[in-house]
Amino acid sequence: MGMTVLKEIEGVREQVRAWREQGFTVGLVPTMGYLHEGHASLIRRAAEENDRVVVSVFVNPTQFGPKEDLSSYPRDLVRDIETVERSGGDMIFYPEASAMYPEAYSTYVEVGGITGELCGRSRPAHFRGVATVVTKLFNIVRPDRAYFGRKDAQQLAVIRRMAKDLNMDLEIVGCPIVREPDGLAMSSRNSYLSKEERADALVLSRALRQCRERFQSGCRDAQALKEEMRGIIAGASSAVPDYVEIVDAVTFHSVKTIEKKALAALAVYIGKTRLIDNTLLDPDDEEDPEL
Numbered sequence: 350m351g352m353t354v355l356k357e358i359e360g361v362r363e364q365v366r367a368w369r370e371q372g373f374t375v376g377l378v379p380t381m382g383y384l385h386e387g388h389a390s391l392i393r394r395a396a397e398e399n400d401r402v403v404v405s406v407f408v409n410p411t412q413f414g415p416k417e418d419l420s421s422y423p424r425d426l427v428r429d430i431e432t433v434e435r436s437g438g439d440m441i442f443y444p445e446a447s448a449m450y451p452e453a454y455s456t457y458v459e460v461g462g463i464t465g466e467l468c469g470r471s472r473p474a475h476f477r478g479v480a481t482v483v484t485k486l487f488n489i490v491r492p493d494r495a496y497f498g499r500k501d502a503q504q505l506a507v508i509r510r511m512a513k514d515l516n517m518d519l520e521i522v523g524c525p526i527v528r529e530p531d532g533l534a535m536s537s538r539n540s541y542l543s544k545e546e547r548a549d550a551l552v553l554s555r556a557l558r559q560c561r562e563r564f565q566s567g568c569r570d571a572q573a574l575k576e577e578m579r580g581i582i583a584g585a586s587s588a589v590p591d592y593v594e595i596v597d598a599v600t601f602h603s604v605k606t607i608e609k610k611a612l613a614a615l616a617v618y619i620g621k622t623r624l625i626d627n628t629l630l631d632p633d634d635e636e637d638p639e640l
């Protein structure tokens with residue numbers, strides 16, 4: 350089967366309906382495009398677990414703040430088509446913003462609780478935009494499973510909460526963080542970095558690795574771990590932390606002592622580029638294949 354590229358919502362519905370009539374299961378990988386190996390790993394996983402895979406490519410305006418990078422967000426549909434095809438996807442859905450948010454559009458999905466923490470503090474309307482667009486994508490594609498990366502750990506938790514709270518009939522699948530060989534988590538925004546900033550950006554994964562090592566050797570004091578991470582970040586001249594946190598992996602509330610599953614999570618400006626990364630700190634399982 351060849352790959353389809355569709356812009357119109359109705360065309361997507363028709364194609365998915367035809368697949369369903371043939372008894373096929375459908376996986377969805379929502380993205381903002383400029384695809385890299387992190388996205389490709391989600392598409393491959395979806396292709397392993399579903400008969401057909403839809404990849405949405407949509408730079409969603411409602412999740413960007415007024416001073417954020419909506420207009421400069423990188424785009425390359427031709428390369429994205431190649432990546433989806435090579436990774437086993439069957440359809441790219443790339444709608445226009447005016448089709449997703451026509452005139453008089455007025456409905457938003459607000460997830461409470463964890464959205465008040467971490468990225469939700471620095472990007473106040475962000476998760477409302479994410480929850481809204483993901484709900485719309487779920488309603489358009491009606492997938493059996495949807496795939497999200499753990500690099501955006503809080504986003505994954507918000508979507509799991511939303512799907513559960515709103516009785517959405519699909520499985521949310523979380524996928525491991527894919528890194529460059531030197532440890533930097535892959536991100537479309539890495540393309541903004543100058544050569545010097547690219548080198549400085551290594552402080553995120555380095556700080557998290559150090560945190561994990563100290564955790565594995567028995568340290569459970571979150572303050573001490575955070576101070577050490579801040580010290581590593583301060584070593585890069587272009588790096589300014591937005592947050593350096595250790596939170597409960599379920600509630601996303603800050604913890605003092607790590608007694609159950611926690612997440613060490615960072616958002617750091619490297620020059621003007623805001624990057625995020627995280628690692629799980631699990632007192633019952635000290636192995637982490639990702640860092």
Ligand SMILES: Nc1ncnc2c1ncn2[C@@H]1O[C@H](COP(=O)(O)OP(=O)(O)OP(=O)(O)O)[C@@H](O)[C@H]1O
Pocket residue numbers: 379380381382387388391496497498499500501524525526527528534535536537538539
């Ligand atoms: N390095 C990665 N490993 C695993 N999943 C990833 C990685 N990067 C992004 N993803 C996942 O891909 C999906 C689409 O993300 P998105 O298009 O925003 O990519 P991104 O590279 O994170 O972009 P940005 O630079 O905006 O953060 C999300 O579920 C995200 O968690």
Ligand SMILES: CC(C)(CO)[C@@H](O)C(=O)[O-]
Pocket residue numbers: 379380381407409412479482483501504
């Ligand atoms: C899930 C998502 C595609 C919604 O726009 C976006 O937040 C992303 O790329 O992670």
Ligand code: BAL
Pocket residue numbers: 381412413501504
């Ligand atoms: N990966 C999250 C998309 C955003 O930063 O808006």
